[in-house]
Amino acid sequence: QVQLQESGPGLVKPSQTLSLTCIVSGGSVTSGGYHWTWIRQPAGKGLEWIGRIYTSGSTTYNPSLRSRVTVSFDTSKNQFSLKVNSVTAADTAIYYCARLSRGATIVDNWGQGTLVTVSS
Amino acid sequence: QSALAQPASVSGSPGQSITLSCTGTSSDIGGSNYVSWYQQHPGKAPKLIIYEVNNRPSGVSNRFSGSKSGNTASLIISGLQAEDEADYYCSSYTTSSTLVFGGGTKVTIL
Numbered sequence: 001q002v003q004l005q006e007s008g009p010g011l012v013k014p015s016q017t018l019s020l021t022c023i024v025s026g027g028s029v030t031s032g033g034y035h036w037t038w039i040r041q042p043a044g045k046g047l048e049w050i051g052r053i054y055t056s057g058s059t060t061y062n063p064s065l066r067s068r069v070t071v072s073f074d075t076s077k078n079q080f081s082l083k084v085n086s087v088t089a090a091d092t093a094i095y096y097c098a099r100l101s102r103g104a105t106i107v108d109n110w111g112q113g114t115l116v117t118v119s120s
Numbered sequence: 121q122s123a124l125a126q127p128a129s130v131s132g133s134p135g136q137s138i139t140l141s142c143t144g145t146s147s148d149i150g151g152s153n154y155v156s157w158y159q160q161h162p163g164k165a166p167k168l169i170i171y172e173v174n175n176r177p178s179g180v181s182n183r184f185s186g187s188k189s190g191n192t193a194s195l196i197i198s199g200l201q202a203e204d205e206a207d208y209y210c211s212s213y214t215t216s217s218t219l220v221f222g223g224g225t226k227v228t229i230l
Contacts, residue, residue: 037219039221045223045224046123046209046221046222046223046224047158047166047209047211047221047224048123048221049211049218049219049220049221052219060217060218061218062121062218063121063216063218064121096165100219102154102171102172103154103213104213104217104219105154105156105171105172105213105219106154106156106168106171106172106211107156107158107166107168107211107219108168108177110165110166110167111165112165113165
């Protein structure tokens with residue numbers, strides 16, 4: 001059973017870069033034909049899909065975030081990462097890493113989520 | 121891409137059936153059979169309960185069912201139980217190969 005765990009700073013200053021890592025255990029991020037994704041949820045609000053990366057390394061992003069977001073692999077550590085540039089208070093949210101299956105159409109495995117607050 | 125539209129709240133008594141709606145456009149729900157539903161209890165990660173409009177993952181109660189007509193998808197919860205009190209999110213794969221979620225519906229058991 002694949003397990004995912006987010007890690008990274010819980011507090012980021014405005015205009016800086018938010019960086020999170022998702023550690024994957026029980027499976028390889030570069031095999032199995034899965035996509036790996038980031039999703040966020042501001043407090044008391046709905047889910048927002050951020051972007052995904054395929055085992056080949058190809059990426060797809062939410063058009064509204066594309067200019068500020070990068071998702072990448074660290075295959076040596078079996079993990080993938082998220083970077084969000086030029087953050088503002090609107091980027092404050094719980095960030096989930098997750099696995100997509102069935103052709104990237106469903107989220108079938110979630111991390112527990114990590115709260116990131118943007119504040120000076 | 122715009123979030124799918126869901127009612128903020130729906131309530132029902134134990135044993136009753138309720139229907140949650142999720143409205144999109146021809147670029148997402150209307151153009152895709154990849155509509156999913158997720159259940160989220162407070163402080164927990166969401167859990168997949170319906171995929172591809174009306175399929176249940178193994179282990180999900182058959183009290184949950186889904187349907188779609190045009191640009192609107194629906195989740196039906198029958199025989200409401202206390203444990204069904206949660207937030208529910210719809211999701212659709214889009215014609216641009218992205219994912220979009222709804223704003224969520226809070227289900228309250230009366």
